[in-house]
Amino acid sequence: MNKVKEKLLEMKGVVVRYGGITANDRASLYLDEGEIVVLMGPNGAGKSTALKALFGLAPIESGEVRWHEKTVRPNPLTMTKMGIAFVSQGRRVFTSLTVKENLEMGAINLNDKQEIAVKIEEVYKIFPILKTKAKQNAWQLSGGQQQMVAIGRALMSDPKVLLLDEPSLGLSPKMVKEMFEKIKEINARHQTAIMVVEHNIKSVLKIAHRVYVLDKGAVVYASHGHNFNEQILEKVFLGEME
Ligand SMILES: Nc1ncnc2c1ncn2[C@@H]1O[C@H](COP(=O)(O)OP(=O)(O)OP(=O)(O)O)[C@@H](O)[C@H]1O
Ligand SMILES: [Mg+2]
Known part of the structure; x- marks a missing residue:
């Protein structure tokens, strides 16, 4: 029997404009509980804007964002409290803080030191290399390791939803593979x-449950579950979206 799943996080008909540029053009997409959903599309398609709109970092002109099927006014603080974590494009870490301190920064919802320590250990289980570098300043880490810190920091708040913007950017092929496994x-x-x-379409499709393709701010393709339209994805891969 098909259980009707509640949509966890959704944007409906969202328009985001920056001056004369329409970065999201009536974009509708959603994320179900437990899913991995991939946003693809050419540079400037509005992918980052969509994640930012969901997290409350983009000026939404019209349309709505829904959490558990209820309309919300997204802003980063309320979205964080509701259980959404956002890792922006370009591995933002506090370079002058240690790895451990960076992770602690992600525990804004926790006061108990013991609990924070437990969470940090959980992050180390996922990214063991970070444990060996716990006391090093983040600027001493490689790009991939910094990306792990950024994701690790997001995990500290035990999010229900993780919004990840190009986690594999600038990583070596081996690290890309590892990042997707993580x-x-x-x-x-x-x-x-x-x-x-x-952008790393071939690798990410291995772990994706569903896929959206954006172009010029609009959702131009939404896969039906794991049935990906190879032709469309090939076009995206080859940079042939019109
Ligand atoms: N803060 C901003 N101010 C002005 N224009 C912006 C801003 N952010 C995004 N844009 C514009 O909105 C459009 C969509 O940008 P966005 O960053 O969402 O694209 P993207 O799909 O993430 O691209 P990329 O693959 O290059 O990261 C682009 O034309 C971009 O120049
Ligand atoms: Mg982007």
């Missing part, structure tokens, strides 16, 4: 729903 592991561990923007 994303899958994060999803499997706590059923964390993940919406990920990614």
Whole structure:
């Protein structure tokens, strides 16, 4: 029997404009509990804007964002409290803080030191390399390791939803593969729903449950479950979207 799933996080007909640029053009997409959903599309398609709109970091002109099927006015603080974590494009870490301190910064919802320590250990289980570098300043880490810190920091708040913007950007092929394995592991561990923007189409499709393609701010393709339209994805891959 098909159980009707509640949509966890959704945007409906969202329009975001920056001056004369329409960055999201009546974009509608959603994320179910426990899913890994991938946003693809050419540069400037509005993928980052969509994640930002969901997290309350983009000026939504019209349309709505819904959480558990209820309309919300997204802003980063309320979205964080509701259980959404956002890792922006370009691995933002506090470079002058240690790895451990960076992770602690993600525990804004926790006061108990013991609980924070437990959470940090959980992050180390996913990214063991970070444990060996716990006391190093983040600027001493490689790009991939910094990305792990950024994701690890997001995980500290035990999010229901993780919004990831190009986690593999600038990583070596080996690290890219590892990063996708980690994303899958994060999803499997706590059923964390993940919406990920990614250019590395071939690798990300291996872990994706569903796919959206954006172009010029609009959703131009939404896969039916795991049945991906290879032709459309090939076009995206080859940069042939019109
Ligand atoms: N803060 C901003 N101010 C002005 N224009 C913006 C801003 N953010 C995004 N844009 C514009 O909105 C459009 C969509 O940008 P967005 O960053 O969402 O694209 P993207 O799909 O994430 O691209 P990429 O793959 O290059 O990261 C682009 O034309 C971009 O120039
Ligand atoms: Mg982007």
